[in-house]
Amino acid sequence: MAKSSAYQSRQPDENGVISWSGEENKIWSELYQRQDSLLQGRACKQYMDGLALLDLPAHRIPQLGEIDRILQATTGWQTAPVPALINFSSFFSLLANKQFPVATFIRSREEFDYLQEPDIFHEVFGHCPLLTNPSFAHFTHTYGKLGLDASKEERIYLARLYWFTVEFGLVKTPAGQRIYGGGILSSPGETRYALESDAPVKVPMNALDALRTPYRIDIMQPLYYELSDFDDLFTLAESDIMHLVRQAMRLGLYDPLFEPAPRRVS
Numbered sequence: 001m002a003k004s005s006a007y008q009s010r011q012p013d014e015n016g017v018i019s020w021s022g023e024e025n026k027i028w029s030e031l032y033q034r035q036d037s038l039l040q041g042r043a044c045k046q047y048m049d050g051l052a053l054l055d056l057p058a059h060r061i062p063q064l065g066e067i068d069r070i071l072q073a074t075t076g077w078q079t080a081p082v083p084a085l086i087n088f089s090s091f092f093s094l095l096a097n098k099q100f101p102v103a104t105f106i107r108s109r110e111e112f113d114y115l116q117e118p119d120i121f122h123e124v125f126g127h128c129p130l131l132t133n134p135s136f137a138h139f140t141h142t143y144g145k146l147g148l149d150a151s152k153e154e155r156i157y158l159a160r161l162y163w164f165t166v167e168f169g170l171v172k173t174p175a176g177q178r179i180y181g182g183g184i185l186s187s188p189g190e191t192r193y194a195l196e197s198d199a200p201v202k203v204p205m206n207a208l209d210a211l212r213t214p215y216r217i218d219i220m221q222p223l224y225y226e227l228s229d230f231d232d233l234f235t236l237a238e239s240d241i242m243h244l245v246r247q248a249m250r251l252g253l254y255d256p257l258f259e260p261a262p263r264r265v266s
Contacts, residue, residue: 004085005083005084005085005117007084007103007105007107007117007119008084008105009081009082009083009084009103009104009105010104010105011081011104012064012081012104016063016064016065017063017065018061018063018064018081018104020060020061020106024061024106025059025060025061027106027107027108027109027112027121028059028060028061028106028120028121029058029059029060030112031107031112031121031125031186032056032058032121032125033058034188035125035185035186035187035188035191036058038188038191038192039051039179039185039191041175042178042179042191042195043178043179043180043185044171044173044178044179044180044230045173045178046130046133046135046136046180046230047129047130047179047180047185048129049129049132049133050128050129050130050131050132050133051129053070053074053129053132054067054070054128054129054132055070056124056125061106061120062124064079064081064102064104067079067124067128070132071100071128071131071132074131074132075098075131075132075133075134075137076098076137077098077099077100077131077137077141078098078099078100079099079100079101079102079123079124079128080094080099080100080101080102081102081104082094082101082102082103082104083103084103084105084117085103085117086101088147088152088155088159089148091144091147092144092145092147092148092150092155093144093148094144095140095141095143095144095145095147096141096144096145096147096148097144098137098141100123100127100128100131100140101123102120102123102124102128103117103118103119103120103123104120105119105120106119106120106121107119107121113188113189114187114189116217116218121186122182122183122186123182125185125186126182126183126185126186127166127182130180130182133230134234135230135231135233135234135237136166136180136230136233138233138234138237139165139166139233139234139236139237140166141237142237142238142241143158143161143162143166143237143241146158146241146242150242150245153249154242154245154246154249157211157245157248157249158211158241158245160210160211160212160213160214160215161207161210161211161241163183163215164205164210164213164215164224164225165181165205165210165225165227165233165236166181166182167181167182167183167184168181168183168184168190168194168215168221168224169181169205169224169225169226169227170184170194170195170202170224170225170226170227171226171227171228171229171230172226172227172228172229173230177195177202177226179191179194179195180227180230189220190220190221193220194221194224199220199222200220200221200222200223200224201222201223201224201257202223202224202225202226203223203224203225203226204225204226204228205225205226205227205228205232205236206225207236207239207241207244208244208247208248208251209225209254210225211244211245211248212248212251212252212253212254213253213254214253214254214256214258216256216258216261218261219258222257222258223257
């Protein structure tokens with residue numbers, strides 16, 4: 001996780017309401033309408049069903065309480081407002097308690113097309129619709145509980161599994177390949193790239209392989225793992241994931257399919 005952020009999260013008032021500015025609501029509206037128009041025929045049915053259930057406002061940033069009412073009624077989850085960046089311990093603790101962390105800021109105009117850290121659009125639009133789905137909710141809850149008890153090194157391996165499922169996962173459907181990863185679903189460029197470009201490698205999901213696969217957060221993904229069925233997430237949650245983590249640690253990482261990130265000059 002990044003160590004610092006240029007953004008400052010908004011604090012809810014005593015009623016849990018955040019006062020967003022007109023410009024912030026406008027940024028949400030433009031992000032929402034641009035991405036909503038892309039997802040038909042690209043996002044998986046489970047995501048589209050969840051998006052319909054949440055009925056997110058198109059012209060303003062939703063209040064977290066509005067989302068919580070739907071999540072609690074469907075899978076018992078709720079959101080948790082957090083600072084722009086949180087550590088692994090806080091992240092896993094929230095998931096283990098069925099609370100999905102949402103950083104309460106929205107990106108600036110300068111980073112409208114791409115933002116490395118998750119903002120409220122990424123968290124709410126990208127992830128919250130699928131938290132209405134029992135298989136996805138169960139996997140995320142199980143992942144949080146495992147991470148809470150894991151060692152520092154085990155958490156680094158677990159992060160790769162999250163990356164290649166919750167963030168950048170694809171799924172096979174009778175209608176063709178579809179997206180369920182929130183990192184893709186909240187990005188117009190990656191939405192098109194993941195399904196329509198010949199550049200990335202796409203392979204069937206193998207949890208052990210995913211745990212051993214390096215990734216970079218600041219590029220289009222060179223590799224995606226594809227579930228054979230969306231409910232495979234439930235099956236994966238019921239498997240011995242930590243056994244696979246220990247196996248991955250013994251075997252080590254695969255060679256990356258990307259160049260090293262450029263070094264930052266202080």
